[in-house]
Every structure is written in structure tokens, then in C-alpha cells.
Amino acid sequence: MVKVIGLCGSLRDSATSEKALKLALAAAQSAEAEVEYLDFKQMHLPFCHGGEDYSEYPDVAVLQAKVKAADALLISTPEYHGSFSGVLKNALDLLGFEELTDKVIGLISVLGGAQNSNALNDLRTVSRWVHAWVVPEQVAIGQAWKQFDEQGQLIDPKLAERIEKLAFSVVDTAKKLR
Amino acid sequence: MVKVIGLCGSLRDSATSEKALKLALAAAQSAEAEVEYLDFKQMHLPFCHGGEDYSEYPDVAVLQAKVKAADALLISTPEYHGSFSGVLKNALDLLGFEELTDKVIGLISVLGGAQNSNALNDLRTVSRWVHAWVVPEQVAIGQAWKQFDEQGQLIDPKLAERIEKLAFSVVDTAKKLR
């Protein structure tokens, strides 16, 4: 069974990036993946200091172990200033080749303004650096504040389908590349 | 007088990115700029939560006020996973158009391995997004661990000269664009 970890770059309650991530994780689950969302709002992660010892912050070891044990990642981020969030980059900085190499990754970004792929582009460069595989499918959700209904579903069925396809591609690719 | 703020993306003591930044700030000072280094190791900055209220963390307001009052920024970052550090991105996420638009920016990155401009490229995209001006000069210091002597000076005089030119260009451009 393919194991998929979900990571979200926003610490905001009811963030649209988190809503999009949950839809993608549900789709992965419907494709018979085992899914888990590591909620940074519930974890106590420090700023990366570039060293090795994070024993004061046991959640760093939790993050590292869970990501290492997974086959794939679904990552969703708000686009802040034309790139992904510092919160997300800091979490990735706490991980390394040991945890990230060969992972299959699917990417989602949400934006307040018009759709743009800058945050996704930068995440691709970082993912490549650690020798992970980012699937070609990706979803950038523009004007994200008006795209979800009260149940957290996407209003536009085409967008919902793209999230689903992204998740299916991640699960399928993880099986093939294993 | 041109005011230059220095920002560093590493929290490590004696980080090479900080050494490089201090050389650049000294060069800017020698060009008669007023310089100040905002040391993130000495500040208590939170993770950006995407909202407005950071009143529990007064250093956020300090960061915002100092950057807003400056004409230019010198930014130095370690390259982590093919981009700039999450620590630095988070600090930039705490800033916005009000503080960053029209600033003149000079960029430095340090790497453990071979020289590369990925972190600088991503910082350029982010700087453009907030309508800042990044000078064409930039410095990426490869194998940074062996480039500095015990006094924190660059051993290679060509590299030292490039840092100096970067700082001079930032000061000069800030005067012209004002």
C-alpha cells in the first residue's frame, strides 16, 4: 500500500491551502493509499538552525520519521510574495536527502489574486535538489477565497477534478517508481 | 544618506552567510551609507500565520519599521535544498509591499558545495513580486566553509572585490532611483 503524507504551508485556521490539501488526501485515500496529514499547527517545530541537534523539539524527529517512512508527499502552500511560504520551506529545511530522496511529490498552491505558478516552480527546484520526483500535474488555485463552499468542497468541478487527478497521479507514480 | 539594512538567512553562530553579509555592510558603510544589521538570532520572530496581528511579538514591528525606513537591503542566505532558507522566507513573509516596494536589494548566497545561483534566482522572483529592485550584481560563494580566514575576511581577493562591488552598486543605485 502506498503511504502518502500531507504537508501544508499555512498556519492559518481554515486556510484554503489546507482545504485543498484535504481534498487531495481524500482522493489519494479513495485510490487506496494510506494517508496522513502532518498538521504544522499541531506540531511544535523550531526554526532550522542548520545543525543536527533538535532534541529539544521532538516533533522534528516525528516529522523526519513520518516523511522517511512514506512513499509520497502531497504538499499545499499559499503563495506569499511569489513563492511558497517560509513555514513550509523551514519544514523542508528540517528534512534532508535521507527523508526526501526518491519521494513522489504532488504540488498545490493557492493565491489571493490571479493564478500563477511561481510557488510551484520554486517547490519543483527544491524537490529536484533532494532528488524527489514531482509529478507533471499540479494545481494553482487563484482567488482561492471564493473557490470553496462551506463544506470545504471546490465549487468549480474542473478544479475538483484536477485535484483528484493530481492525487491519482501521485499514487500511481509511487507504485510504478517503487 | 542612504540607509542599508542587512538581513541574514542563517541562525548558525559564525555562519559564513553572516560573515559575507558583514563584509558587504562594511563596504556599504565605506561608501558612506548608514548600515544596520538586523540579527535574527537576537530577535524573537514568530512563524508567519498569514494574519495581521503580531502584537505578542514586538520584534515583528521592529523588523517592519526598520525595513520600511531603509532605502536598501543587503540580504545573505545559505542555500538549503536549492533555495534560500525558510528562516529568511519567513522573515520576508512578515514584511509586505508597504515595507519592501521600491527598496534596492543586493543578494549573496553561500553554499557548501559547488557555486549555484538557485537561491539567488528565487530571491529575485520574490523581490520582483514586491516591486523591489535587485541590482544585477550578485555573489554566490561555493564551498563557503573554506573561503574565510580567521578574521572573517575572504581569502580570494576576487571574491572580496565582488562583494564590495555588490555593496557599492546597491548604494549607488539607491541614490539614483530615489
Next chain:
Amino acid sequence: MVKVIGLCGSLRDSATSEKALKLALAAAQSAEAEVEYLDFKQMHLPFCHGGEDYSEYPDVAVLQAKVKAADALLISTPEYHGSFSGVLKNALDLLGFEELTDKVIGLISVLGGAQNSNALNDLRTVSRWVHAWVVPEQVAIGQAWKQFDEQGQLIDPKLAERIEKLAFSVVDTAKKLR
């Protein structure tokens, strides 16, 4: 007087990228710049072979001389496959530091689908490489096929204003950086 050269990455007749460029050049002219459009459809440029001798193609020398003599460039390109056109990159490959360094550049892209800044991002990296100055303003025109009226004017006045501001910024910056 500021001299601005216009370059367009499309060879298609009545290309939307050319229409957008002409609007930008007209705006630059209204700001008292001297403008000239170097139409690649009318020039006989070869593929860049990486050498020095293009004496069989006198238009290479024309391109080089005109760009060298200018203060600024307005560049408009269709986005093909998530980047700017090969036609435009080849023309830039025929130029070098001697012609491009210190030029002030303004960038426009047109896309058939949704707005995106990939072509502009890549043009910024290339412009930086040759030490040119790209102004922070930029315009990406999505679904370009429906944005122009029969007189070649932009239907959306906000887009028209953004083209104008881009051109004004290029002229203004060229004056300041000179």
C-alpha cells in the same frame, strides 16, 4: 532623449504579442522617448551558431548596432511551452554583454490560456545574466486572443493602463540610471 528599441518574439502576422508591443512603444513615445521596432519578420536573422562571424547575415550587425545604441528595450513574447519563444532567445543569443549590459528592460508576455509569469521569469534570469535592469512592472496577458479590438487596442482599460505604466517606468528608469 531616451532611445527605446522594441523586440517581439512572434513571427506570426497580427500577433497579439506584437500588438501589445506596439501599444507599449506608443506609450514610451508619448513619454518623449525615441522608439524603434525591430521587426524580426522583416529581418533576415540566422540561427546562432555560437561563433563570431555572421557577415553573411548583415541584419545581425544591424540588430547589434541598434540595440547597442539604445538606452532601453521593450520586449514582448508569446509564451510557448511555459517560456518565451525560441525566436526571441535566438535573437538574444546573437547579442552579448557589449549590447545588453546596463540596458533598462520592460517585459510583456501573451498567452493563449490563463495568465502566468513563466516566460517573464525566464526573461528576467537571462536579462540579469547580461547585467541588464528589468523594471519591476511587467504585463502577462492571458487569453490574449480575446483582449484586443480591431484597432489593436486593449479592450480592458486596466490592462491598457498596465502597459502604459510599464512603458513609463522603462523610460523613467532609463533616465535615472543613465
Next chain:
Amino acid sequence: MVKVIGLCGSLRDSATSEKALKLALAAAQSAEAEVEYLDFKQMHLPFCHGGEDYSEYPDVAVLQAKVKAADALLISTPEYHGSFSGVLKNALDLLGFEELTDKVIGLISVLGGAQNSNALNDLRTVSRWVHAWVVPEQVAIGQAWKQFDEQGQLIDPKLAERIEKLAFSVVDTAKKLR
């Protein structure tokens, strides 16, 4: 059997990018792939005009058919002005989703100066756009003019090994993703 097409972004005789490509193709062949080098110096390709009809240039149809029939591409380019060559971008512009989607791609760049991954980054963005798969391995050869011996072999055995690994990864991934 995996079919691999080689494309080179330089038109220069004895280009180092072509030498590197030939080494990669030989490695792919040793991994039992069927390889073919489409030499742009021997083909008569026009500038892309953004339309459909290239019947005056039959080599366009040859390029399209050969790439479409392949499983994978090895692409090598000189880095001109911080990106890949216009010659290569133009050839990719002549191709589309029909030929490129789902292809597995391996990337090499050569530079006169220090190693850098800008050309490779831009090729990754373009490859993603057409939904191709670029393997995480990549090779950027700095100061390429001094890296090859008279037989066209790489002098540094580590670089030679990296080219080999890149080719093996392309063949292996093409098998897995088929």
C-alpha cells in the same frame, strides 16, 4: 526496447554539448536502449512561426515523428546568457503536447564559465509544461572547454560517471513509467 532520441542545442562543430550528448547516448545504448541522435546541423529546420503548416520544411515532420515515436529524450545544451540556446527552444517550439507529453527526459548543460543550473532549471519548467518527466539526475559541465580529451571522453571520471548515471536513470525510468 526503450527508444531514446538525442537533441543538442549547439550548431557549433565539435561542440562540447554534442560531445557530452554522445557520451550519454552511448551509455543509454549500453543499457540496451535504441538510440538516435537528431543532429540539428544536418536538418533544415525553420524558425517557429506559431502556425501549423511547415510543409515547406519536411524536417519538421521528421523531428515530430521521431520524437513522438520515442520513449525518452536526452537533451544537451550550451548555456547562453543564463539559459538554454534559442536553437533548442525553437526546436521544442516546433514540437507540442502530442510529441512530448509523457516522455522521460534527461538534461545536460555545458558552460564556458563556472557550473550553474540555470539552463537546466528553465528546461525543467518547459518540460513540465508539456507534461514530460525529467529525471532528478542532471549534469552541468562548467569550463567545458577543458573537460574533454581528444577522443571526446570526459577527463574527470566523476563527471563521466554522472553522465552515465543520468543515461541509466532515463532508460530505467522509461521502463518503469511505460
